[in-house]
Amino acid sequence: QVQLQESGPGLVKPSQTLSLTCGISGDSVSSKSATWNWIRQSPWRGLEWLGRTYYRSKWYNDSAVHVKSRIIINPDTSNNQFSLQLSSVTPEDTAVYFCARVGSTGTTVFDYWGQGILVTVAS
């Protein structure tokens, strides 16, 4: 059974960098079939995919156009986890942040999700 767990600060000041980690159990961040994703949810933007990292003989990253200049998603193979960094945050980045897995190459469904972590951007 795959389990994902988000961790990180629940409060970030405007203009600073939001940093979260997603710990993985039951699968490997280096899986050649899965992708590892960050998704957020807010009342004003609903569910919103932010980006992903995945390994296919080398590491790849993709991100949503509107956060591409601010986002970094990195794998951490030593600890079997992956991270999210979102820079220059504003109150509009306040949301519940989820990590989620797409389990198989060629599929587009998020089959496992973390429980989510609320991040508030405020001074």
Place this chain on the structure above:
Amino acid sequence: SYVLTQPPSVSVAPGQTATITCGGNNIGTKSVHWYQQKPGQAPVLVVYHDSDRPSGIPERFSGSNSGDTATLIISRVEAGDEADYYCQVWDSSSDHDYVFGTGTKVTVL
């Protein structure tokens, strides 16, 4: 950017059938997935690839997809089905690649 439109709310009596629609341009050409989300919890996959069910999801949950509308049907609704439901597709031309619907609150009367 690809947009998925759902009705904000659906109300249904226990034992009856809830029908939740997800509208998108030519959505019938895409693979649609449905998630159930209860308050304070993460979304849970209930239907994928238009009409397949993950293990552990009751047969009461079914889906279809054609034209500009995908549909999630919950038969013999139970109190425990009260939740928000979201459709989702992948669209490579979209700003987000993975696109979620606006969500439908199912209320069991």
